[in-house]
Amino acid sequence: MRTFGSPEFLFIVYALRWTLTLTVIAFIGGGIMGIVLALLRIARSRVLRAVTTFYMQVIQGLPLLVLLFLCYYAPSLVGLEIAALTAAAVALTINSSAFLGAIWESALRAIPKAQWESADALALTPYKTLRFVIAPQAIRLALPSTVGFLVQIIKQTSLASIIGFIEITRAGQLVSNATFEPLKAFLSVAALYFAVCFPLTQLSLWLERRTARGGART
Amino acid sequence: MSVVVAKNIHKSFGALQVLKGVSLTVEGGEVVALIGRSGSGKSTFLRCLNGLETIDAGEIEVAGHRMSSKPAELRKLRRDVGIVFQSYNLFPHLTAGENIMLAPVQVKGLSRKAARDEAQRCLSLVGLGDRFDAYPDMLSGGQQQRVAIARSLAMQPQVLLFDEVTSALDPELTGEVLAVIESLARDGMTMLLVTHEMGFARRVANRTIFMKDGVIHEEGPSAEFFSAPKTPELQAFLRSEVG
Ligand SMILES: Nc1ncnc2c1ncn2[C@@H]1O[C@H](COP(=O)(O)OP(=O)(O)OP(=O)(O)O)[C@@H](O)[C@H]1O
Ligand SMILES: [Mg+2]
Numbered sequence: 001m002r003t004f005g006s007p008e009f010l011f012i013v014y015a016l017r018w019t020l021t022l023t024v025i026a027f028i029g030g031g032i033m034g035i036v037l038a039l040l041r042i043a044r045s046r047v048l049r050a051v052t053t054f055y056m057q058v059i060q061g062l063p064l065l066v067l068l069f070l071c072y073y074a075p076s077l078v079g080l081e082i083a084a085l086t087a088a089a090v091a092l093t094i095n096s097s098a099f100l101g102a103i104w105e106s107a108l109r110a111i112p113k114a115q116w117e118s119a120d121a122l123a124l125t126p127y128k129t130l131r132f133v134i135a136p137q138a139i140r141l142a143l144p145s146t147v148g149f150l151v152q153i154i155k156q157t158s159l160a161s162i163i164g165f166i167e168i169t170r171a172g173q174l175v176s177n178a179t180f181e182p183l184k185a186f187l188s189v190a191a192l193y194f195a196v197c198f199p200l201t202q203l204s205l206w207l208e209r210r211t212a213r214g215g216a217r218t
Numbered sequence: 219m220s221v222v223v224a225k226n227i228h229k230s231f232g233a234l235q236v237l238k239g240v241s242l243t244v245e246g247g248e249v250v251a252l253i254g255r256s257g258s259g260k261s262t263f264l265r266c267l268n269g270l271e272t273i274d275a276g277e278i279e280v281a282g283h284r285m286s287s288k289p290a291e292l293r294k295l296r297r298d299v300g301i302v303f304q305s306y307n308l309f310p311h312l313t314a315g316e317n318i319m320l321a322p323v324q325v326k327g328l329s330r331k332a333a334r335d336e337a338q339r340c341l342s343l344v345g346l347g348d349r350f351d352a353y354p355d356m357l358s359g360g361q362q363q364r365v366a367i368a369r370s371l372a373m374q375p376q377v378l379l380f381d382e383v384t385s386a387l388d389p390e391l392t393g394e395v396l397a398v399i400e401s402l403a404r405d406g407m408t409m410l411l412v413t414h415e416m417g418f419a420r421r422v423a424n425r426t427i428f429m430k431d432g433v434i435h436e437e438g439p440s441a442e443f444f445s446a447p448k449t450p451e452l453q454a455f456l457r458s459e460v461g
Pocket of ligand 1: 234236257
């Protein structure tokens with residue numbers, strides 16, 4: 001029987017890199033898919049809108065844990081062995097794509113139609129309009145909620161512990177089981193989450209205040 | 219040479235027929251004012267001329283370009299037509315100078331240096347030579363509108379369309395914008411302007427057009443148009459505008 005000491009604490013700290021790895025994958029993967037989704041949704045095509053609405057509604061209506069189980073167990077139906085990291089990364093990416101897509105879609109829609117028209121009237125192509133006129137304004141609008149959602153992703157990675165992936169929550173569990181000191185173990189876990197999330201939450205708040213105050217300027 | 223040729227333009231929004239056969243020709247160097255009651259279709263007509271609205275029937279040719287539904291063709295036409303809106307519609311994340319440089323660089327392929335010089339020239343033309351680095355929200359409405367005019371000018375259009383560009387401005391700011399338009403008229407710029415400023419139309423426009431019920435109800439050289447309106451409808455409209 002072990003006591004909770006610095007090796008145990010370091011074990012949890014060490015697992016932080018997996019929490020962060022998972023977060024980065026989900027944020028970048030979900031971000032790329034989210035951008036595509038947001039753009040598809042503001043395109044004029046009805047079909048695209050219907051398809052993307054369906055995708056986003058399904059994902060947003062699904063508990064992340066269920067999505068995680070599906071990603072973990074579904075491949076085995078066709079005889080594929082899938083690593084916990086892969087399953088978790090896929091589930092979190094899919095989940096993030098739907099939410100980031102929604103955040104960015106609403107930011108794009110918040111840019112007045114007159115901005116598109118002015119750019120059109122200046123003979124800019126749709127791509128250049130998006131790139132130089134719409135996106136810079138939309139990004140600024142979406143930044144606070146995007147950082148806010150990044151914090152959500154960090155916390156969501158803890159669900160991966162359930163399929164046995166060793167990120168910090170799972171590490172805390174293991175330490176707790178080995179030491180019978182769950183309080184110390186999970187307080188350490190909590191402190192680490194806080195250390196990572198707090199600065200981001202502050203950043204999000206600061207961005208929000210800046211957006212509210214500064215209009216659309218960069 | 220005719221810079222704007224519009225023949226028998228029809229346009230409906232759903233069941234609402236807004237334009238019911240509008241025909242208009244604007245010659246190079248001409249200044250034409252467009253007046254009429256709210257909802258008579260003035261803005262819609264102007265927006266048809268650069269393809270911001272699609273027409274249901276009729277023909278449009280601007281600066282030698284036939285109106286086209288093909289995006290690339292439409293952009294060619296738009297390079298030669300400037301439009302200035304009532305609400306300025308500057309890009310708020312760009313400085314005055316950057317607002318003006320954007321299209322010359324991205325559409326015409328000018329170098330940044332050349333575009334910067336051109337932007338500076340256009341800003342000076344509208345009396346804002348010293349506000350290159352100001353963001354739109356640091357400028358008054360009148361100044362923003364002048365930047366919007368400069369932004370259109372920088373594309374060196376063959377015709378400028380103005381849609382009630384002073385309606386959102388306080389009276390004291392209206393004057394500075396009208397002065398810019400008047401100086402453009404003196405320089406021979408071809409312009410078509412929707413306006414509620416009757417005195418300005420009378421003084422600056424060669425010709426004035428009265429729109430009513432989706433058609434051109436009366437038109438004529440501005441001097442006669444205002445001093446001796448022929449139709450009772452125009453007479454009534456002018457009385458209501460003055461009163
Ligand atoms: N996109 C649109 N969809 C539906 N109806 C429209 C649209 N744009 C304009 N209309 C309608 O068409 C009519 C003509 O509008 P338009 O803006 O051309 O009038 P206007 O002469 O410019 O009036 P104002 O002096 O108020 O600017 C109005 O009844 C307006 O409500
Ligand atoms: Mg109008």
